[in-house]
Amino acid sequence: MNVGRDTQSAIYRAGAQGGMPVVPASWEALEAAAHRAMSPAAWAYVAGSSGAEVTAANNRAAFDAVHLVPRVLRDVSTRDLSVELFGHRYPSPVLAAPVGVLELVHPDADLAIAAAARALGIPYVLSSQASVPMETVATSMDGSPHWFQLYWSSNDELVESFVSRAERTGAQAIVVTLDTHMLGWRPRDLDVAYLPFIRAQGIAQYTSDPVFARLVSERLAAPPAAGPKPRITPTTIRTLVEMSRNHPGRFGSNLRSPAPRAAVETFLDVFSRPSLTWNDLAFLRGRTTLPILLKGIQHPDDASLALDYGVDGIVVSNHAGRQIDGAIGSFAALPAIADRVNGRMPVLLDSGVRSGSDVAKALARGANAVLVGRPYVYGMAVAGAAGAEAVLRNIIAEFDLVLGLSGHRSASELGPDSLA
Template sequence: MSLADDIGNIGRAIQTRIYREGVYGRKPAVPVDPERLRRAARSAMSRRGWNYLQGSAGTESTASANRAAFERYRIVPSMLRDVSNRRLGVELFGRELPTPLLLAPIGVLELVHPQGDLAVARAAADSGVPVMLSTQASWSMERVAEAAPQAPRWFQLYWSSDDDLVTSMVHRAERSGCEAIVVTLDTHVLGWRPRDLDAGFLPFAHGQGIAQYTADPVFASLVRRRLKHPASSPAPRPTPQALRALWSMSRNHPGSLLGNLRSPCPRAAVETFLDVFSRSSLTWHELDFVRQRTKLPIVLKGLQRPEDARRALDAGVDGVVVSNHGGRQVDGALGALEALPGIVAEVDGRIPVLFDSGVRTGADVFKALALGATAVGIGRPYAYGLATAGARGVRSVLEHLGAELDITMALAGIADVAGLGPAALTRLDG
C-alpha cells in the first residue's frame, strides 16, 4: 500500500507492515523519528552541503519560531466518531491528490544526493504527491520530465531581472508538463545566512543549482553577449580553492568536462546568473506580466500578512502559500503557522491557501490543515530522506508523514481532511 492508494486506514496498514517486518529483525531503512532522520541525513552529507540545507537566517530564531508555533497549538480529540474509513485526498487545480502533502521547492539538491531533483521527481511519481521544481534546481525541468513523466509537478519561479528570461522559464514550464507556476516573493535578496557566510560558500557561484538557467535559450544568449564583452579587469591569481570552483563550474555546465575546462563559458554562465538572479523592484502591478504569458494557475509563495493576501486576490492569482521560507530569509520573523489563520480568514475560501515552513510530523500537517490550509508543503524532512536513501528515502518520508496524519485524524475523531477545522485545536497562551 502506498500514498497513491486513495483508501482509508493507510496509516494502520503502514504501521502494521513496519511492526511485522520487525518480527524478522528488519527495521525501517529510513528513520521514522524526526530527530533520528535528521541525524542520519547529517551523517550522509558534506559539511557545507548540510550547512546550506539546514542553515537559516541570522541566529536562526525564525526557524525556531516555526517549531514553537506548532507547539502552541494542541490537538483536542473528539470521541465516539465513526472514523473506520478515512479520506486524506484533496483536489488542487483540477487534480485529485491522494493526500494533502506537497513537496516544497528546495534548491541545489545535488548537495543532498547525487540524483537530486531526479530522485525527488521519481518519488513524486510513485506517491502522487506534487513536487514544486525549484528555479535553483540541479537538473532542468526538461530532464525531470524525461526521468519521471508521471510526476505531478509545479514550477517555482524566482523572478529574474530579465523579462525575456522570465517569459522563457514560464513557457518551458508549460511545455515540460508543469501544472502551476509558483512565484516566490520572499527571496528577491538572499537572506543573511551565517553558516554559508562563515564558509564563504554560495553554491551558485560554483555552478551548482543553476541548471534551469544553463538549459535556457534566453540565458544562453545572455552568456554569449557577456563573452563578446568580457570584463577588462585582470583575473585574480589562481588558488587551489579557485581551481576547485572552476572544476565545479565546468562539471555542472552543459557539455563535456574537458571542453568546459578549456572554455570561458562556465564562468561566464555563473557571472551572468549572479547578474540576473532576482529583481527587488517587483511590485503587485507586474504580476499581470506572468498572467499574460501562461494559462497555468499562478500561486504566490511567501505571504505572511492578511493585507498581502487581499492584494493577491485583487491581482487574480489562483492560490497563495503562507511561508517564511523555512526561516531562511528573515531572522526574528513570525512563525509561519501564526500567520496562517489571518490569511485564511482574509481569503475566505476564494482560492486555496497552502502552507509550508517548520513541518516535521504528520501531527504538524494536521494542525496546519485544521487552521485552514488546503495542502501542506514538506521541505527539509524529504531532503533528509533524500540524503539518507535517495528516491526511496523521499517515498519513505512521505509514507511516514501520510501514515501519521491518517492515524492522528483517526484518534482525533476526524474521518475526512475536509472536516478538519479550528475546533480540533486549542491554543496555549504564552
C-alpha cells in the same frame, strides 16, 4: 484508505524478519542521520537559516503552542485524505516543496524526489534552482503531477522562457517565490564561505534555457570587463574544476572554455529582481493560463492584494526561516490570512512542517494543503529516492492516523474546533 495502518504494518512485518526502516521515523534521529551523511558545506546550506535562526525556531514554536482536541465514538474506520486544488484531485494534502541545489545532498538530486513524489502520487514543485533541467525531471515523472516554482529573474525574457518550458512539461501550476529577491544573511554558509551557485551548482534550469544561453553568448562576445583578475589559488582551481564539471558539455572542453564561468556570472546578474511589484503580475498572467500562486505571504493585507490582482492561490511561507531573522512563524501567520481569504482561493502552508500532526493542525487552521521540504531532503541524504519517499510516506501515514484518532474521516472535517 488506511495509509497509516498499512505503513505501520509494513514496517513491523519487515522487522519480524530482521528488516529495518529505510530512514528513522523520529525527527531528531532523521536530522542526526542526515547530518552524518552530508558534507559540512552541504549541511550548512540545507540545515542553516538566517541570522540567529529565530524565525526557524518560531516556525516550530508556533506549531507546538497549538494542540489538537480529539473527539471520540465516531466511525473513522475509513478515511479520505484527498484534497482538490485547481481542478485536480490529489491523494493527500502533502506536496513536495521546491528545494534547490539537491546535488549537494545526493547525486540523483531532483530525480530522486521526483521518483518519491511519483511513487506517492503527490505533486512535486520543481525548483528554479534545480540540479537537473525541468524537462528531464518531468519526463522521469511519466505524467505524475508536478508544479513549477519560479524565481522572477531581472530578465523578463528568461521569465517567459521558464514559464513556457514549464507549461510544455505539463506543470499544473506556477508558484512564484517572492521572499528571495535578495539572499538572506545566513551565518552557517558565510562561516564556510560557500555559495553553491558560484560553482555552477543548482543552475541547471538556466544553463538548459535558450534565452539564458543567448545571454551567456552576449557576455562572451563583449569586451572583457576592467578590473583585477582573480587570484589563482588551489581553491580557485577547485572552483573552476567544479564549474566545468557542473556545466553542460564535456568536462575537458569546459575546462578550456570561458563558458562555465560566464554562465555563473550571468546567473548571478539575472537571478533576482528586487524591483518586483504587484503590477508586474500582469506580465505573468498574460503569458500563462496555469494557476499562479504567490509563495512568501505572511501578512493578511498581502493576501487581500493577491485576491485583488487576480492570483489563484497563495503559500504562507517564510522560506523555512532562511531569509529574515526574527520573523513570525508561518503557522502563526496562517489563521489571520485564512480568515482574510475566506475560501476565495486555496491557501497552502510552508515552513516548519515535520509530522502528520503538523499537517492536521495546518488544515484545521485554514490551510488547504502543506508543502514539506527539509524532511524529505534529509531522507534523500540518508537513502536517496527511497529515503525521500519513506519520509513523505511516514508524514502522510501519521496524518492518516492523527485524523482518525482525533475523530475525523476526511481532511475537510478539520476546523478551528479541532484545536485548542
